[in-house]
Amino acid sequence: MSGDIRLEELTKIYGDVLAVDAIDLHIPPGEFFTMLGPSGCGKTSTLRLIAGFERPDGGAVILDGLDFLRTPPHKRNVNTVFQSYALFPHRTVEQNVAFGLRYKRVGGDEARRRVADAMELVRLGGMADRRPGQLSGGQQQRVALARALVLEPPVLLLDEPLGALDARLRVDLQVELKRIQEQLAVTFVYVTHDQDEALTMSDRVAVMREGRIEQCATPQELYEEPATAFVANFLGAANLIPVASQPGVRGTELALGSFRLRCEAEGAPHGEAVAMIRPEYVRLEPHGAEGENRLPGMVEEVVYLGFHQDVRVRLATGALVRADVPNDGEAPEYQQGDAVAVHLRARNLRVLAGDGERAVQDAQAAAAPEPAGTA
């Protein structure tokens, strides 16, 4: 099976900016692989290097064992779907889809059959004679997809293909993209800054930052076991609490002022560290509740968010912990000023290396708003 991509120390420099910083990566055939990160993290540059639109300043792109370095884009066996769709406005939908077949030496009935199949695959039946200008954004993106897939590439590169669509349509097309990818078993390399897209569709996600891969894992692993505060904050929300970490009796012992917390994870970093827990794993209990990993605090703010409430609790140590309390239809249990006990369950606690200050900076970097329409 073809579609195996290997990046070796791939490097790209623009002026004095290191856009892609010696990336090593292996994407096995048939994987839905996503590069996720804020704008300027190098994800699009990496994709353009694979497509051949840019020349690397170092390293190699290897497809199915062949080095691509000296191959111009039109001879590379990969195809790209652009954020802007990049359809040919002077050609009909059918002509757009058929464009690349001529260079594959496919003509006549065979070409017609493949074009029809590709249009069927992306559910564009009956649109053959329209011009791109007469289609909606979602339909245009389907044409772009069909135009690339008709060539049966072993690898499809997608550069924020849903970025220009509205939220509802995005969700529909996410499902469809995943269906097409599974049906064709093509390797998808997908670039996005949208964590929902990454989590919904991907087999594996590489979270990128400043030209490097911060962590590369399955969506579940990224969410449950983030390696850094940046990853923890880029995917979902996270409570980050500076602690001192040392090996404990069962797992790891964390010191938070005069309080002690137990974390089940073995082999967590020791010394100065950051404890991480997702807001939905934080349990709020009545003031004075006994047991391990319970810390006293006071409710500082309650934000009503419909299906859940965001309860912000100031711990006695000064740290702020956010707890997601699901809305079960009962009257709100907690109000501003209530004294509570915060239960940080040992099996949900994670320990990240690094000092608290660095973690806060990382968290802010991850939370920085993405400028619309750029990547």
Place this chain on the structure above:
Amino acid sequence: MSATSVPAAAAKKERVSLRERLSNPWGRPRFLAITTWVYIAWSLIPVLLAIRFAFNSGRSRTSLQGWSLRWFWQDPTLSVFHDPTLRSALEQSLKLAGLAMLIATPLGVGLALGLQRWRGRGSGTANRLTLLPLVTPELVFAVGLFLLFTTAFSFIGLGTTAQVIGHVTFSVSFVVVIVRGRLQTIGGDIEEAAADLGAPPWEVVRRVLLPLLLPAIAASLLIVFALSIDDFVVSQYLASGADTTTVPMRIYAQARAAPTPALNALATLMLAATLLALVLAYAVFRVLTRGERGGRSALGQLASLEATIDAGGTK
């Protein structure tokens, strides 16, 4: 209730004072409309009068003497068609405009493509320098060319060749502006997409870029034609004698000697040719960009096209 209140309101509307009507912020902008029409009349009446006298049956250019086509071709000696000086001027003008159009357009398209792609040291400066002829006073430009052809390039010398080179030189900038505007609306993604689908560089140009540039190329051809046929200063400076006299030069010279309505006829023909070129440029552009994304990008392109026509008109 509402049935009675509506006529009441209508009746009330009748009694609005003139003062209120004039200062009504929701009313139509009458003053602006009047100003616009006065301006249009002011600028068109002289042109229309000149055209009217081209069809005068008498010799006068000031008093109306009935209608005829005498000054176009009926008069056996003095009409544009039969007067050798007027006829050769018309031929020279058309020759220059045709040559300038065919040389400046490919040159400008190439230049625009080059400037679009060239990134790096000097590209910004080159970009701005290309537009310099648009703002250079034509007289300065013409004097410069005159010196060039009489000294450094004296092997070319003055005459038709020099005139064509002069016209091409100043009109290339317009082509660059038009084509670059179009390239910007096309965007770089489309070329990358074509290459990505397997098209080698020449095929990208042939199957994608040129078809998309066609409207801009057509517009450029016709605008260069209009610019060249209108030109007086450059043609005048680079002329070498009677056989290189263009229509504007002939009109200028004869208006001071023994003018007949044949001059008006000549000017009318020029006006018709220029207008035809511009209308064609506009129409061809509209037709070729039809169906592109609800016409929005075509409109943006038209705006730049119209701006260029305006610049040409004031040159």
